[in-house]
Amino acid sequence: MKKFLIPAAVVVGVVIATISLVVYPLITPPRFITLNLTDEPVFLAADWRGQSMSVGQIEPRKTLEFRLNDEPPITLEAEFPGGKRVRSKLIFYSRGEVVHAQVSRSGIEVVPESST
Numbered sequence: 842m843k844k845f846l847i848p849a850a851v852v853v854g855v856v857i858a859t860i861s862l863v864v865y866p867l868i869t870p871p872r873f874i875t876l877n878l879t880d881e882p883v884f885l886a887a888d889w890r891g892q893s894m895s896v897g898q899i900e901p902r903k904t905l906e907f908r909l910n911d912e913p914p915i916t917l918e919a920e921f922p923g924g925k926r927v928r929s930k931l932i933f934y935s936r937g938e939v940v941h942a943q944v945s946r947s948g949i950e951v952v953p954e955s956s957t
Contacts, residue, residue: 869937870908873917877903878945881921885944889915899944912936919944 877883877899885896885905890913899905899919909915917929929949934940941952 870910871912871934871936872906872908872939873942874904874906874939875899875917875942875944875949877901877905877919878943879921883919883921883944886918886920887915888918889913917942917944917949919949921946 873887875885875896880901882898882900884898887894887896887907887909889909889911894909896907897905912935914931914933916931918926920926925946927944927946927948929942929951932940932942932951943950943952
């Protein structure tokens with residue numbers, strides 16, 4: 842009997858780990874990490890399905906992270922102190938994903954995770 846307990850425990854552990862790896866991304870809200878590449882603070886907002894959310898201020902050369910417990914395509918908009926605004930193209934994502942965006946004076950670009 843003891844001979845089968847160790848292999849059974851290993852199988853149960855593998856099954857639990859596999860389920861965790863599959864289920865976790867399905868229930869985790871997407872994360873947005875936005876880097877301000879400019880020398881000025883910017884105020885960030887997210888827009889989707891006619892709704893808007895004030896995300897907050899990003900200091901120069903700093904990042905701001907937020908989560909959105911929904912999966913609609915969104916756009917990000919950054920406003921500079923002088924009133925200039927830049928906007929991203931429509932961003933598509935799914936649960937469990939990490940979206941990296943970079944704010945510059947010319948716009949907001951989504952960048953692959955390997956580039957960050």
